[in-house]
Amino acid sequence: MTITWDQVRAWRLRRQFLEPRTDAPGAEVVSRLCGAQAQVKSSAALTALLRQAEPRPEDVEGGLADGVLLKTWAMRGTLHLLKGDEAGDFLSLAASARTWHSPPWQREFGATPAEVEALVDAVSSALDGRVLTRDELVAAVAADAGLAKLEARLRSGWGALLKPLAWQGALCHGPSRGAKVTFARPGDLAPGWRGVPDPDEAAPRAIAAYLGAHGPATPDAFNAWLMRGALRKTPLRRWFADMGDRLTKVDVEGEEAFALSEHVDELATAEPSRSVRLLGAFDQYVLGPGTNDPRVLAPEHRARVSRAAGWIAPVVVVGGRVTGVWEQVDDAVVVSMFPGARKPSMSALRAEAGHLAKARGTDVPEVRVS
Template identity: 30%
Template sequence: MAAAVRTRVSNKVMGRLRLASQGLLGSGFNGVPAAVRAMTAMQAQDLQSALWAVGLRVPGAGLSDVRRALDDGSVVRSWPMRGTLHLLAPEDLRWILDITTARLVQGTAGRHRQLEITGTDVESCREVALGLVDGGRAASRAELFGAFEAAGQATKAQRGIHLLWLLCQSASLVQGPLDGNQQKFVAFDRWITSSRDLGREEGIAELLLRYLRGHGPATLRDFAWWSSIPLTEVRRAVPAVSGELVELDHDGTRYWLSPEVAALLDDGVPGQRTVLALPGFDEFVLGYTDRSIVLPPEHAQKIVPGGNGVFKKAVVAGGKVTGTWARQGNGRAAAVVPVPFDDTRPLGPAALAGFRRAAERYERFLAS
């Protein structure tokens, strides 16, 4: 059984509880790999945003620290869920792919027919790719595409990236060390030498527990969307993990979170004056199917213009998204500038001072 249900929690408090779960309040996480492992999977479609998302959760971390984790394989980047890139702990990638891949590949079957990608084509590309990265070598996307073309496999019109995606989904390849702002591809088994082995039911329960601990308060529907796992299977996993969570009733909806974060309710949840400059695509905003708790629906289009799936950088004050921000100018003239949702209500003195501290932290991150 889950711990006692709590009620009458405001949206702002719910938002601050999520900040606490995600390591965005207090001491954060102890190192880059620990932050990614605690979050389980972090959206990383935009690499530069993902690097800052990790850095925000590790006090004192610099850009070089996060890049080093990708270079040495203590953090990996692949397509485990929703057909988009995420950062994960290396030991978690294979068992998550075992849960999610079949459904994702099924969902792209129509597109692959349009691109004339067959199982024989994938096997041909697998042989070519593994030959190219044999012996621990790393290959760029361009090198892989060139090798595919030489083997008679067209790569234009997104055919090449879909072939690469399929090879990563099947744990043949994984993105490895950085080459500037791109990543090279390496052999999965060579780069990830130790993987956890979880069956489907056990794995779904593990993934559900870790999501709710790292993102809570969150709902089962939030997790089903985030993980691409059918809600019926998610519900079957609840009895296996509910004893390790706290259930919270908010406006008639059941949310779940860790006991450690729920305990903050006893003495008042911190972060009322905390101001953060979140990157685009940050899990605090993106990681839920219903974002209305922290992002007022009337302003959602300002974070995801036109609902196009591209998330802008967000200013968060006291657990609520209050605007966007941008880095304007170059060199010494560069400045991090907030853009409040409501032009008639700019940040007050305290919030503006908090944002300036957040901007200074971002600049220090980029410089180190």
């Protein structure tokens, strides 16, 4: 079956609750997107709120408070909000890459695989039924003479040594204690937590979830999204092959990719979109396929979106393509279209600015196009 990239983009907009927007709870939006990147907490909330027809800011905070949502290091080693009953699948596949077994990782972060394994046990024990700040957790772990040498590394704000522990389900972020980050065990926060399953069990669910929002896609695209290509190729290919007739190969303008079989008819009948959307920083519409995907973001404009220190800029999306960026400057939303991109109508941009204001609980800003 042959489909066009215009159809793919239109289908993704619909599947990701961007056209039309949804009445679904924030946690269900996060679920559909396979998480919301939460390096910046407000960006994760905005990812969900901008997809709701009537934004409900209490949805995300309430989801975290009752454990429906978890905040933890997940895809690409970045913080994400994930559904508590789904998080284990993505963590399992991230852990399967065993990045901490590579010599470069060990040289960079100063821990052996055996020490990481010991940390998993020590952290799980320290957090059993407790919520601890980083200082409290590190103090408990460093009391073990065999792990004391890792104390300085564990205190690093980047959390490099904590990420493999999160992938193995030993910890996640807990409720903030003032300005201090806390950690807990996922099972102590999320009633739906099912643990970290075997990768072969987790893979069909994780792949189906990804393709259901960001497909059609190749195994390499899934690998790049999940772990920047660090998954081993042999099990990755097997996971896709083992899904059998649940997946269908489609031809997208000469490129072969996989789609969920249940979505093929919808893809084939999708009508190209002309919608205009203002999306926040670190939005999953961009991160799902990745900023290297030229069908979403032209390579010559990538540096305008993917910036220094891993920052992903707020974007203007027209017809499913990223055609500009925007920023808040005082009381105005300033839109900067890429050279050669067609400027959306001011009425469409003002409508989007109005929805942005609803999501953020602010006055409607002026819109300027630079």
